[in-house]
Amino acid sequence: MNTPFLQVSGLSKAYNGIPALSGVSIDIEPGELHALMGENGAGKSTLIKCLSGVVRPDGGEVRVNGVAVSLGDIRASETAGIVALHQESTAFAHLNAIDNIFVGREPRIGPGLLDRPRMRREAQALLDRLGEKIDLDRPLEELSLAQRQMVGIARALSHKSGLLIMDEPTASLSARETETLFRIIRQLQSEGVAILYVSHRMEEVFALSSRVTILRDGKLVDTRPIADVSRDELVKLMVGRELLAEESRESTVTLGEVMLDVRGLTRPGVFQDISLSVRAGEIVGLAGLVGAGRSEVAASIFGVDRPASGAVSIAGKPLPAGSIPKSIGCGLALVPEDRQHQGLVLPLTVGTNLLLTVLGSPSMGALRSSDKENKVVADLMRDLSVKAAGPGIAANTLSGGNQQKLALGKWLAAAPRVLILDEPTRGVDVGAKADVYRIIRQLAKDGMATLLISSDLPELLTLSDRILVMSQGRIRGELTRAEATEEKILALALHTENSSVKVVA
Secondary structure: OOOOOEEEEEEEEEEOOEEEEEEEEEEEOOOOEEEEEOOOOOOHHHHHHHHHOOOOOOEEEEEEOOEEOOOOOHHHHHHOOEEEEOOOOOOOOOOEHHHHHHOOOOOEEEOOEEOHHHHHHHHHHHHHHOOOOOOOOOEHHHOOHHHHHHHHHHHHHHOOOOEEEEEOOOOOOOHHHHHHHHHHHHHHHHOOOEEEEEOOOHHHHHHHOOEEEEEEOOEEEEEEEHHHOOHHHHHHHHHOOOOOOOOOOOOOOOOOOEEEEEEEEEEOOOEEEEEEEEEOOOEEEEEOOOOOOHHHHHHHHHOOOOOOEEEEEEOOEEOOOOOHHHHHHOOEEEEOOOHHHHHOOOOOEHHHHHOOOOOOOHHHOOOOOHHHHHHHHHHHHHHOOOOOOOOOOEHHHOOHHHHHHHHHHHHHOOOOOEEEEEOOOOOOOHHHHHHHHHHHHHHHHOOOEEEEEOOOHHHHHHHOOEEEEEEOOEEEEEEEOOOOOHHHHHHHHOOOOOOOOOEOO
């Protein structure tokens, strides 16, 4: 038999005495796309960090083409041909695309002199290959999350690796960008590059992979040919139980007064004449392709960006433009798409992150009470099913799904009346997604007015009472739950003239 490109034997890693990996073994053939699946916290990210040299495992062995790799050394892993594209961007926000692609391995023309013309040419060629038009000189912090992800993919491709690890690579990409990525993946496979592919999107796993390895609680559950496992079997292997089928919201929902009212909101060149309303107990979905302006609308409503014109009111009270503190004071909350940089302060503890919106607030009393704070944290961790060793551990040690729950929980601590959720299940596994859906539904039942931004059309159809569709910075139409289908949403998102759906003037 031919030697696999990658052989992992008995890999183990523990944090503070808590096992994250326990004797995991896996092998990947040259040119194979091998899926890695499991719930958030199953050990996928830890395995990736061990393989890419970010962390040193406590035990086990990794071989590439039969040769042992020095563990816990990024350069050793890269020299062996192992390169990882991590789920959460490791980019340097203040640097441009060129510098992010080549950081740490810049070509030189002499001592202390970078070969910048070559760097520009190669960066442009990589992004052209991905079909992405990006201003190479703009800092990454000025680019969209999807554009930053494409820069990360370009950096990974520039390594010319033998094994490319892709952790949720399509989580922030549009349909067009995703198809381009799949084309690149197939090309890499034809060149003999092995790919370890991590995704919670079942359709991608079944379409791309030949085998799938499932982890649960840090242990290897099984490795199977993808043709030999059904979707339901895969979910059960991942979570260790059967999940209830996702059901749409009840058709008869009792709605209260208008809690969020937006009239004529405009930022020239970004979005134009946005008007919408959300009632107490209602979930209004906001759909659209990447770049349609959905996140920008949310940021202006919340006060992150000041619109040029338009008005926002909460429960009939006008909301001053461009003031986050006043938005919070009026009962408005925003859970942003980018939980790593905008939603949480990851080096801080779980408990501190959950209290960020209420520390110093009247609800906590003039004098801070550790007992009161501890109760708030304990109640939120219980209600949100946060899986953590305790409130005192750093938030950056949690899985993506549990971090997402923290990003939501910190706002629930402030008891808002209006909640804006921007991609609330991005990079979240099926089990955690079910938890988030349960929370959103319960909040609506309790009277929360929710504006839900999501690129996951089944998610919008499952949760929303109404769906507004944006395209090119405008709301193009509104669909009731009875009217809404994926096809109708996409027709409006693409703004096709032959759509039979009534377009909003």
